[in-house]
Amino acid sequence: MIDTIGTDIPDGEERLRLDVEDGLGILTLCRPRKLNAWSWESTRQLGLFADRIRFDDSIRAVLLRAEGRAFCAGIDITAPGGAITGRSGAERARNYYEAMRWVHERFRAFAELPQPVVAAVQGYCLGFGFELALMADVRIAADDAVFALPEARLGVAVDAGGDLRIAREAGAGWAKLLALTGRRVDAPTAERLRLLQQVVPVAELAKSARAVSAEIAANAPLAVQGIKRGIDAYADTGMAGALDRVAMNAAITLTSEDSREGYGAKAAGRAPAFEGK
Numbered sequence: 193m194i195d196t197i198g199t200d201i202p203d204g205e206e207r208l209r210l211d212v213e214d215g216l217g218i219l220t221l222c223r224p225r226k227l228n229a230w231s232w233e234s235t236r237q238l239g240l241f242a243d244r245i246r247f248d249d250s251i252r253a254v255l256l257r258a259e260g261r262a263f264c265a266g267i268d269i270t271a272p273g274g275a276i277t278g279r280s281g282a283e284r285a286r287n288y289y290e291a292m293r294w295v296h297e298r299f300r301a302f303a304e305l306p307q308p309v310v311a312a313v314q315g316y317c318l319g320f321g322f323e324l325a326l327m328a329d330v331r332i333a334a335d336d337a338v339f340a341l342p343e344a345r346l347g348v349a350v351d352a353g354g355d356l357r358i359a360r361e362a363g364a365g366w367a368k369l370l371a372l373t374g375r376r377v378d379a380p381t382a383e384r385l386r387l388l389q390q391v392v393p394v395a396e397l398a399k400s401a402r403a404v405s406a407e408i409a410a411n412a413p414l415a416v417q418g419i420k421r422g423i424d425a426y427a428d429t430g431m432a433g434a435l436d437r438v439a440m441n442a443a444i445t446l447t448s449e450d451s452r453e454g455y456g457a458k459a460a461g462r463a464p465a466f467e468g469k
Contacts, residue, residue: 216253354371
């Protein structure tokens with residue numbers, strides 16, 4: 193069951209951590225033993241932190257980072273409350289649709305923060321991890337970073353708008369190639385596709401990302417926020433309507449037999465046999 197009411201984060205259940213230092217809101221994915229895998233609870237916490245950051249005048253820029261060897265390896269299929277239920281297939285699809293709309297609202301609160309967000313990416317940045325990084329305004333990656341949207345290989349749609357954001361940054365052809373094949377690309381390739389603004393050695397990632405964040409934070413807040421809004425207004429034309437379609441696609445595929453086959457095949461280490469149902 194998704195917690196849509198709680199506003200606290202119990203000790204030991206932290207998926208993200210917020211520290212405020214020198215004008216920066218440092219938002220850290222803090223489950224390295226799970227490769228920072230994402231869950232419904234992670235989404236709830238992201239929304240809570242977005243609300244806190246939004247009206248904090250001491251935060252002039254946000255640095256999104258992750259502990260451990262991976263930025264985010266995708267969805268945590270072992271997390272509690274992972275599956276949405278219903279008394280029928282239609283009700284289950286409807287419940288998934290509403291759940292995805294709720295998710296998109298939390299992501300929108302983060303992606304549309306007035307403060308610019310700089311993402312520092314290392315290691316695996318897969319599935320939702322890739323989608324989260326694409327919500328940032330500036331992306332800096334270590335040279336060991338690996339990116340992919342593997343959802344089609346599991347029988348589900350890309351459900352957080354990552355393919356749309358790739359289309360915005362790199363063009364529809366690249367978005368389709370990456371999302372339809374699920375293939376992985378390295379950091380230099382992602383940079384060539386304009387999905388990254390900078391690639392640095394692993395040892396320099398923290399310093400480089402913090403330096404860019406601090407450079408933004410040193411500028412006039414009203415000007416910085418106005419620039420971000422203006423560019424986003426131009427780049428995101430049509431995004432809201434497209435995301436509603438994404439939510440419906442997610443609801444249909446997440447309740448399909450193909451998705452059960454895809455996840456089952458992955459767990460068993462075999463090739464999936466999709467039937468389109």
